[in-house]
Amino acid sequence: xxxxxxxxxxxxxxxxxxxxxxxxxxxxxxxxxxxxxxxxxxxxxxxxxxxxxxxxxxxxxxxxxxxxxxxxxxxxxxxxxxxxxxxxxxxxxxxxxxxxxxxxxxxxxxxxxxxxxxxxxxxxxxxxxxxxxxxxxxxxxxxxxxxxxxxxxxxxxxxxxxxxxxxxxxxxxxxxxxxxxxxxxxxxxxxxxxxxxxxxxxxx
Amino acid sequence: xxxxxxxxxxxxxxxxxxxxxxxxxxxxxxxxxxxxxxxxxxxxxxxxxxxxxxxxxxxxxxxxxxxxxxxxxxxxxxxxxxxxxxxxxxxxxxxxxxxxxxxxxxxxxxxxxxxxxxxxxxxxxxxxxxxxxxxxxxxxxxxxxxxxxxxxxxxxxxxxxxxxxxxxxxxxxxxxxxxxxxxxxxxxxxxxxxxxxxxxxxxx
Numbered sequence: 001x002x003x004x005x006x007x008x009x010x011x012x013x014x015x016x017x018x019x020x021x022x023x024x025x026x027x028x029x030x031x032x033x034x035x036x037x038x039x040x041x042x043x044x045x046x047x048x049x050x051x052x053x054x055x056x057x058x059x060x061x062x063x064x065x066x067x068x069x070x071x072x073x074x075x076x077x078x079x080x081x082x083x084x085x086x087x088x089x090x091x092x093x094x095x096x097x098x099x100x101x102x103x104x105x106x107x108x109x110x111x112x113x114x115x116x117x118x119x120x121x122x123x124x125x126x127x128x129x130x131x132x133x134x135x136x137x138x139x140x141x142x143x144x145x146x147x148x149x150x151x152x153x154x155x156x157x158x159x160x161x162x163x164x165x166x167x168x169x170x171x172x173x174x175x176x177x178x179x180x181x182x183x184x185x186x187x188x189x190x191x192x193x194x195x196x197x198x199x200x201x202x203x204x
Numbered sequence: 205x206x207x208x209x210x211x212x213x214x215x216x217x218x219x220x221x222x223x224x225x226x227x228x229x230x231x232x233x234x235x236x237x238x239x240x241x242x243x244x245x246x247x248x249x250x251x252x253x254x255x256x257x258x259x260x261x262x263x264x265x266x267x268x269x270x271x272x273x274x275x276x277x278x279x280x281x282x283x284x285x286x287x288x289x290x291x292x293x294x295x296x297x298x299x300x301x302x303x304x305x306x307x308x309x310x311x312x313x314x315x316x317x318x319x320x321x322x323x324x325x326x327x328x329x330x331x332x333x334x335x336x337x338x339x340x341x342x343x344x345x346x347x348x349x350x351x352x353x354x355x356x357x358x359x360x361x362x363x364x365x366x367x368x369x370x371x372x373x374x375x376x377x378x379x380x381x382x383x384x385x386x387x388x389x390x391x392x393x394x395x396x397x398x399x400x401x402x403x404x405x406x407x408x
Binding site: 001002004024026028030033034035036037038039040041055056058059060061068070072074076079081083084085090091093094096098100102120123124127128131133135137139140141144145148189190191 | 205206208228230232234237238239240241242243244245259260262263264265272274276278280283285287288289294295297298300302304306324327328331332335337338339341343344345348349352393394395
């Protein structure tokens, strides 16, 4: 990823927080110069420095991991168009502000059914935790659950390199940044508000 | 992309509309088994079946296009976690609903400065059109504009193959789909509402 200095995020805790907040990522594999990509939710194990996930067994991408373990995982955060009319300075051009993290890693297939169950169990706990009555796999017919577990393939990706980018007009004057933040807040979509919040944090 | 029949979008007009509505895409290139990706806004030329965009000249990805013209462009739409507790049926598991379009194509660098100007001009017109007083490049100092044009590289991608996916619980009963739509509307984030709207369209 093109990563000019003002937009590079060096703080790994901040980057790991971003991954957990934007964990529906894109797994990109490459076999014989052909790129394949799938959209899947990821778990992050900070201690082991691993990304964890699973495929439907009928999704052939897991076979590609066996042929070439080098993968890219893309996590996209909010993004928003920035109009030059929002800046105070003149002679600037349109741009797009966004945050994204790219993780390069080495993938391996999870061989144990228990370990695969651990991944899907942790994923559902993460996403159910905000609900009043979180769904639990224990409520399922356990034979059905076991048969469903047989239809998926778990994977882990050992993190080798991280590129974290927060393109938030840091190369503009404070007045220009403040103008864009105001305009984004007036625009008011959730993505625009999220970018305004990130820009405000950079400005402070 | 893993594309089971119920989730495959065959209507090209619908797919092109999706690209235009979600035009901040990811350009994925591949050189010597190393994958590179950048987040850039795209224009779609439906007649010529091309995606158009531009890089900063200091972003080396344009050199990769010269070495391997085969690229993947990923357009991500809304996405949302779906809890099994939202369905009427029992013994179902968590999933993620989303819409995404993958375009495989052959890229070429735009050699003419006028053509590159045409791309950035069309892009800013597209994104300024919703504003009361759209910004116009004519308002700029034209020497500054020319110098900025010299600092970017335009590209076109001839579309070779399109994979369009709308994973919206179409493999669930109508009652289960309706339950998930209701719950997403109660959750109420813009992404969840967007997924509910897409699911409703599938159901009708």
